[in-house]
Amino acid sequence: MDGFTAGQILRTLWPGLARLLVNPLLYAGAALVIWDVWRNARHERAFFGVRVTRRRAHLLLLAGLSLAAGCLMSVWNAVIGAGAAPGEVGVVTAAVLLLGLVRVRWLSPLYGAAVCAAASQVASAFGAGTARTFAAGTSGWHPGAGAPWAEALGTVWAAIAGFDAASWAGLLAGVMLCEALLLALFRTRWLRPVYVLSRRGRAIGAFAIQLAFVAPVWIPMAGGVTGIASLPYVAGQGFTALPVLIGFGGVFAGLSTRRVLTVVCLRDLAVAVVLAAGAFAAMQAGPVWANAALWVGALGAEAVRLWVDRAEGASDPQYAPALDGVRVLATLPGSLARAMGLVPGEVITHVNQVPVHTGYDLHFAFEQNPAYAKLRVVDRRGEARLVGKPVYDGERVKLGLLLVPEDPNQPCYRPIPSGLLQTVGLRLAAGDRGAQVPMDEASGSLTS
Incomplete structure (x- = not known):
């Protein structure tokens, strides 16, 4: 960025850093990632008698990759001109946190942005003046001019009504591309051998995919950036920031983890294409295309996840005990x-x-x-x-x-659905000591 001093660039980035440090999603996501790694590594001694995961090294590598991923996504935003107002970042953060209370895997910004896009359409139906009415305290409830809660509600309403779905579709296209890249490059680095409970109540071998990042992403302030030609002027208008959770997790005893991660990478690439196409179409024909792209992307990602879980449930276990050794x-x-x-x-x-x-x-x-x-x-x-x-x-x-465990009552994990940070919900269980283990299960023909 010729013409800008280091001090100017730092002053431009500082507001984004300040907003990042007060964003609760940063701390919630980091706490979940650390807890996921630290807690599940403790269970390895119950499984194998040794510790397989080096927790500190694992977390340090995650931190480094999170920063690298954040830099990549920040550059993507500046290049394509995907800007966002601080209010939009706030409502997306709130949506992501609320969805995360329902399902941990919905902490992805893809789902939060899709909800905000739908809320924006509802808000637009009430008219542009509704937000000003709330802020001025002249709504039907008549809270009184300048009432704090009315002003806050008006600010939130204005952020929702002004939600720029096209910019967020372009921004999230970069998020999905970055997630696909990380999964492809490190698909064997984050595999952990575990024991899991089969459907017939015995412990069998499996592999857990445990990959989750909290990447700090800088986003140019909305208002004027249109693409690569405007990149030198980004430093002149300031940044906001959003902590983005990306990754994938799950436990697989039947499906090959390589196959699972290949499917997830292809899903992310397909969602990125849909979002990019929606953002481009929105610039030509209106925001409805970007809104549709956000919802198609979210529903498509969830459909692929559901297909992976169904395929895992229908697969024979690869790591059941053998009769001949x-x-x-x-x-x-x-x-x-x-x-x-x-x-x-x-x-x-x-x-x-x-x-x-x-x-x-x-x-x-x-x-x-x-x-x-x-x-x-x-x-x-x-x-x-x-x-x-x-x-x-x-x-x-x-x-x-x-x-592979020989004792059917060996401590093991209960099966879980797949998705972002799903391994944080793993729970230890013991096999059913009162059940007789069938011979076909011992030979490896049991479905887990």
């Missing part, structure tokens, strides 16, 4: 199991030609020959292979092999 759920980084190339879902049937059927058998077989480990492994296609590695002093304690 022990099934691998995951391997820890830097461990002996990882060095051997063991893959989740494979079944270990022999260690040094000794048959194994339980985790105790596995460790006992390792102890019998401390110098070398030769494993017979059956992959998901039923093909057998041999893997081996010299075992030096101390390496046996670094086996790093996480197995």
Whole structure:
């Protein structure tokens, strides 16, 4: 931005920072993200006896990526000229928080903006003078001129009536693109092995997708920015800011997490295209197109989420116990199991030609020959292979092999719907100790 000093740019950004720091959504979102990571990491010892997630490193990486995502979305807003008034940011924040009290996954700004777009249409139907009537205290209730609550109501009403759906559609197109990019780049970084309760009441293996960001997004003040040609003048008109929650979470025992995240990425890209098209059409033919795009985007995102949950419920579990050995759920980084190339879902049937059927058998077989480990492994296609590695002093304690639960009453999570921050609602449960586990479940044919 030639012609602007660092002091001028800082003074331009400061109002946005001030508004960001007083926005309750920033603190609510950050608290939920921290609680989600910290609390669920504590449960790993109940599952595996070891801690898989390094909580501090995990949270620091989340913080860094949140800032990077906020910068990307802020640049997007400046480039396309997606401006917003502070009042609009306030009503979107209020809508997001109210929706979040109903469903945590609705903390996404996509849903809040869709509600504000609908409210704007209702407010417009009452006429532009209604807000001024409330503010002046001359409404039917006649609270008296200058009444604080009347002025506040008038301010909110004016913000709703003046809601610029086209700008918010363009802004949220950038949000959805950024979410798709983060999910695509880090789709394996945020996977956690867990135990989950099947529909027949026993513990089975699963993977949790636990990815949520609170990104601070700077938005140019509404009034004059029209796109790339006006980018140098953004610093001259000031910014407001909004904390944006993006990400995806859920627990999957049947569907491949790679497939789930691919579907979610494609959904985000499709929603971004719809929002961008609605914003462009609104500039040509009126705001009704942007309002429609916001609602189509929100309903489409919810429909895809529902489809993912139904597909998960109809899928056979990938990590149920095996009758002919022990099934691998995951391997820890830097461990002996990882060095051997063991893959989740494979079944270990022999260690040094000794048959194994339980985790105790596995460790006992390792102890019998401390110098070398030769494993017979059956992959998901039923093909057998041999893997081996010299075992030096101390390496046996670094086996790093996480197995599918053998005890049907092992502590585990109850199934949950998928969506933004859904893993914050995970609850520990124990299997039904009075139920008999069917043989088809033990063989891996049970649907979770």
